[in-house]
Amino acid sequence: MFLLIYSTLFALTVVFALGVLVFRNTVKSAISLVFTMLCIAANYLLMRQEFVAFIQVIVYAGAIMVVFLFVIMLLNLREPESPAWYLRGMRYWGGALAFLFFFVLAWGIQVFSVADLTPGAAALEELRRESGQAEVTQLATLMVTRYIVPFLLTSVLLLVAVIGAIVMARRKDEDGRDITFDEDEEGA
Amino acid sequence: MQPLFDFLGQFTGGAGNAFVITAAILKIALFLGGVLTAVPFIIVFERKILSWIQDRPGPNRVGPFGLLQGFMDGLKLFLKEEIMPKGVDKTLFLLAPTLVVIPAFLALCIVPFGPIIQGEHLDALGSFLGLDPAMVGSGGEISQVALAVTNPNIGILYLLAITSVGVYGITLAGWSSNNKWSLLGGIRASAQMISYEITLSLAVIGVVLLAGSLNLYDIIEGQRGGFWHWNVVAQPVAILLFIVAMFAETNRLPFDLAEAESELTGGFHTEYSSMRFALFFMSEYVSMIVISAACATLFLGGFFGPIPLPWETLMEQFGLVAILAFYIVGPLVILPAKVSFFLFLFIFARGALPRLRYDQLMTLGWKYMLPIGIINLVVTACGVAIDMAITRDGEVAWVTKVSIGAVTLVLFLGWELLIFSRRRRSQLSREYRNLYRKESSSDPALAS
Known part of the structure; x- marks a missing residue:
């Protein structure tokens, strides 16, 4: 079943x-x-x-x-992408490359066991054996103890992305000054 | 009853399995049946309340007081012709209504409509139904029966995940219809639902922090003992945010920009007819029920009543009758009453509020509700952390809850006052500026 x-x-x-x-x-x-x-x-x-x-x-x-x-x-x-830009024989070359990639991937997984690649999973398993805590608690504990630095770095990265998006989306008038959208203009 | 399960157990690998399967099917059938039967009545009540607001009689021809109007409308939709316009993307056009209905019904199955039956109560009810205590009972194979279709540990995340997937049906319906108005409706829906999902999640996280668990039964258990223990006391701002976001998530007025009859002729479902339209219509009401039940569960104590009755003494006196009553009052009286309150709110808002403009919708979502939600979350987290540091018992004290509620409410009102006073000031300054411009202008037409 x-x-x-x-x-x-x-x-x-x-x-x-x-x-x-x-x-x-x-x-x-x-x-x-x-x-x-x-x-x-x-x-x-x-x-x-x-x-x-x-x-x-x-x-x-x-x-x-x-x-x-x-x-x-x-x-x-x-409209579907027109096939004009397709290279001749691209389908076969692409297929061959995909198979090659698949075999390299399979080989890689076989050589390095999955547990080596994912220390987080091993640590989680270790924690689970030590204490009978819920999954969320375990994840949270790991995240703010062993992996606190990558966790904070990720949040900084996201913050940078958000600020970057705001800077790029900002509108400017002819003199190069920022146009601030004033809510009071609504309905005026 | 035991012989029946013994008989069924031959096919399912044990009488216990048979009981679990039967109970699950019964729960699904009763709950789903109940909700689906309620939908036509909700539609009639909606039209009745709207007509009451607009000072007209409303539907009053079919059945007593027009009560059967909803059923007849459903029948009419069944019998109508299916129309598929030219140039639609057939696969997606047919897929879209299903993608709306499935999440709506999937979300139904985690709503806890009654307490978990366990311990002595399960023993008593098991012997009442003639079940083997070794199979169903406090010491048996099945030691608890939850009155919810399923009870996953991450319950509230499941709800958020399912509602976030629900947007695809509406978006695809708009895109595949090959109609400009539908496309606009679909695009509006996707932007709107993404924006308000964030506020919805922020409002929920405060409650999760207070309960210390994502499980809906744990969240309800933390609100046991009267209305002053409900999360609405600790999270008054979060429930406001949740209610506003819940209107936006279900695409109801004043946030029904995806449909917007007056500008988009029906929006994403313009090109749908007959049963496919009925599916959109029905799933809107089902998701209203689901999200109302979720709000009641998170903030208003779920199936617990406002005043705690002395159930212990009642059960000692009346025995089985009191136990049965205890497990029936929650799902049949208290939760429906709370859900009805929110449904009335939905309908009343439809009658009372005009539709928002698109930029107003985005401004409200991103510039007001998101910051308020974040501040509320920070205050709640600080409160819970202080409480944990002092008591260290893993539970948030009632005093802490009230103080969190008071602090967030004061901050919220202060924020609102600040915004209103600033708006007034900037209005004044703009008037002065305009006056100055007019005076200094060399254009005689403007100068006058």
Whole structure:
């Protein structure tokens, strides 16, 4: 029964991921990506990582992809990309490269075991054995103790991105001064 | 009842499994059935209340007081012809209503509509139903039955995740319809729902901090013992933010820019007819019910009544009847009453408030509600941290809750006063500026 659920889910994940590449229509590609994200979240659920699963849905499917879709719809890319810029034989070269990448990836995973690559998961497992705490508590504890520096650096990075977006979106008048949008002008 | 489960257990690998499956199906059927039956009545009440606000009779022909109007409207939609306009993107056009309905119903399944049955109560109810105490009972295989379809540990995150996915249906409906008004509606919906989701989450995080858990039952348990323990006392600003954001998330007036009949002829669902339109319509009401229930659970004590009754003594006196009553009053009286209050609020706001303009919507969301939410969160976090440092018992004391509530409320009112006084001042200064410009202008037409 579980094998059936697992394999169906994995198959669905791969099918939607392929859909992102295969669909010529940009909106359909984006929707496939959304479903891929949801399938990955379901995979996390099967691994009993509820918190990570729903954060995945909120952040990727719920926020990032909506912005993607928003931009796609604003640009209104209705016509499929014309195949004119395609190089001759690109399909075959691309396919070959993809297979090569797949084998390199598989080789890499085999050489370095997954536990080495993800010290966070190992640390989490260690904590779980030591205490019977809830998943969220464990994650939070790890995040503000062992990984406090990367955590704070990430927040600084996000802050920089936000300030950068504001600076770029700022409007200026002819003299180069900032135009501040005054709420009092509404309805005036 | 036990022989029935023994019989079913032959097919499901044990009588316990059979009981769990039967209970789950029963809960889903009763809850889903209840909500779906309520929807047509809510629509009738909406039209009745609107007509009362607008001083006209409203629907009064079908059934007593027009009560069956909603059912007949549903029947009418069933029988209407499906129309698919030329040039639509067929796959997405058909997919969109499903993508709206599924999240709305998925969100229903974490609403806790009654307490968890466990301990002596489960023993008593189990023997009443003739169940084997080794299977269902405090010492048995199944030691607790929650009166919610599911009870995940990260309950509130599930709700936020599902509501954030709900936007795709509306956006895609707008895009695939091949209609400029629909597209505008879809784009508006996606921008609006993303903006207000942030405020919604910020309002929720304060409650999560107070409860110390994401589980909805833990959050309700922290509000046990009368209305002065409800989270609304500790988070008066958060509930205001939540209510405003909840109007925006369900695309209801004054935030129904995605539909906006007067400018977009129906917005994202303009091109939909018959049952597909009915799906949009129904899921709007279902998500209203879900988010109202969520607000009641987070801020108004969920299935707990405002005044705690002496259930312990009642149960000693009346036994099984009192136990049954205890588990029936919550889901059938108290939670529906709270949900009805919020539904009335939804409908009343529709009758009383005009629709916001798009830039006003964005200004309200990003410049007012987001900062207020962040300040509220910081104050709450400080309060909880101080409480934890003093008592170290893992629970937030009532005094702390009240002080957090008082501080956030004072800060909120102060902020509002500041904004109003600044607005008044800048209005005055602009009038003076205009006066000065007019006087100094060399243009005779302006100078006069």
